[in-house]
Amino acid sequence: MTAFIIRRFLGMIAVLFAVSILVFLIFIIVPGGDPASRIAGKHPTPQNVVNIKKKWGFDKPFYVQYYEMMRKVGTGLLPGNHSQYDVLRSFDDQTNVVHEIKKGMPATFSLTIGAGLIWLFWGVMVGVLSAITAGRWADRMITTVALVGISMPVFWLGIITRYFLAEKPSHPWFPDGGYVPLTASPWEWYKHLILPWFVLAVLFIGFYGRVLRSNILDTINEDYVRTARAKGLTPRRVLAKHVLRNSLIPVVTLFGLDFAAVLGGGAILTETVFELHGVGFYAAERVGALDLPPIMGVTLYGAFFIVLFSAIIDILYAFLDPRIRPA
Numbered sequence: 001m002t003a004f005i006i007r008r009f010l011g012m013i014a015v016l017f018a019v020s021i022l023v024f025l026i027f028i029i030v031p032g033g034d035p036a037s038r039i040a041g042k043h044p045t046p047q048n049v050v051n052i053k054k055k056w057g058f059d060k061p062f063y064v065q066y067y068e069m070m071r072k073v074g075t076g077l078l079p080g081n082h083s084q085y086d087v088l089r090s091f092d093d094q095t096n097v098v099h100e101i102k103k104g105m106p107a108t109f110s111l112t113i114g115a116g117l118i119w120l121f122w123g124v125m126v127g128v129l130s131a132i133t134a135g136r137w138a139d140r141m142i143t144t145v146a147l148v149g150i151s152m153p154v155f156w157l158g159i160i161t162r163y164f165l166a167e168k169p170s171h172p173w174f175p176d177g178g179y180v181p182l183t184a185s186p187w188e189w190y191k192h193l194i195l196p197w198f199v200l201a202v203l204f205i206g207f208y209g210r211v212l213r214s215n216i217l218d219t220i221n222e223d224y225v226r227t228a229r230a231k232g233l234t235p236r237r238v239l240a241k242h243v244l245r246n247s248l249i250p251v252v253t254l255f256g257l258d259f260a261a262v263l264g265g266g267a268i269l270t271e272t273v274f275e276l277h278g279v280g281f282y283a284a285e286r287v288g289a290l291d292l293p294p295i296m297g298v299t300l301y302g303a304f305f306i307v308l309f310s311a312i313i314d315i316l317y318a319f320l321d322p323r324i325r326p327a
Contacts, residue, residue: 005315012311019303024066027296073098073300088297092289097297101279107179108278110189111270112263114197119204120255126205127212127251128244134217146206158199158273165195177275196274200267204258208251215247222246253313260309264302 028035036053037044053059057068072088088097126142133139166176174195180188219225220243228238258266268280275281279298286294 004318008311008314012307015307016304019307020070020300021066023296023299023303024069027292027299028065028069069296073297088293090286090291090294092286092291097294100282100294101297101301104277104279104282106181106278107276108263108265108267108271108280110179110182110193111196111200111267111276111278112259114193115200115204115262115267116255116259118197119201119208120251122201122205123208124212124248124251126209127216127247128239130209130213131216131220132239134213142209146209149202149206150210152202154199154203155269155273157202158196158270161195161199162274177273179276179278193276196270196276199273200262200270208254211254212247212251215250216243219243219247249317252316256309256313256316257306260306261302263309264305265298266302 036049036056036058055068057064069088089095090097090100126146130139130142130146133142162177166172166174175188175192178192180192182189225238225242228242229235233241265280265283267278268284270276271278271280272284279301282294283298286298
């Protein structure tokens with residue numbers, strides 16, 4: 001098992017290296033033309049273009065350019081003050097891209113963790129209830145509600161809930177957007193995030209419920225389930241120990257990938273609607289300004305979490321299902 005974990009994380013490093021090369025190619029090499037002119041903005045001075053070309057190594061071979069980009073990202077992760085060209089900086093306001101991403105991570109982590117717990121818990125509950133009442137009116141009602149939840153766009157649901165629960169009432173139930181750090185006030189942190197949590201979770205609850213329902217109905221007819229029933233185990237024990245455990249394996253995959261995607265900036269619409277200044281909000285601002293370095297930084301940030309959680313999921317697989325454990 002230890003060898004499997006080591007191999008998986010070595011593979012993760014290789015994938016991250018490949019992703020970094022793809023990001024470099026897509027943003028720097030593929031578009032063509034002079035990358036220094038693109039990075040310098042709409043109305044650069046000739047000297048500014050020359051300085052960028054020199055500091056980024058655009059007058060050198062592509063592998064030197066790649067090294068310079070990754071060096072800037074790595075330097076930005078280190079504490080302390082750095083010169084203008086030592087780190088990846090926004091060409092719109094000259095801020096340190098890595099620093100801005102790190103500054104937005106608490107809001108994004110708070111949103112993602114809270115919403116993830118909600119959609120996983122209620123997704124499992126919806127799936128189990130729908131499976132044990134399959135074909136009855138309760139199953140049809142749960143299915144209808146789940147499909148409605150899946151069909152509602154996040155930005156629309158966010159705007160509606162914010163308007164009716166935070167903006168319109170004379171005595172609002174919830175704060176009207178914004179983010180308060182957990183360290184500043186746990187209660188205000190919770191109040192500001194409860195609406196974004198549920199808005200972001202609604203889509204996943206319905207989808208997870210449908211997937212788990214299908215898995216349970218398939219698993220319930222397996223031979224090992226019939227054997228467990230023949231041994232005299234109670235229906236509740238059969239469901240919990242044999243059916244649900246094996247049915248949750250695909251859900252673990254979905255949760256890991258969805259959680260990583262949201263953590264990597266996938267909550268961009270939710271953060272924008274509720275003005276949560278997280279990584280997604282930062283990405284939306286920089287895309288609107290066509291600011292290339294921040295977009296590159298956010299892309300690498302999102303890729304890191306997706307690849308990391310993919311490796312963690314593979315390891316969890318080995319614990320959940322003994323059949324796929326390495327010899």
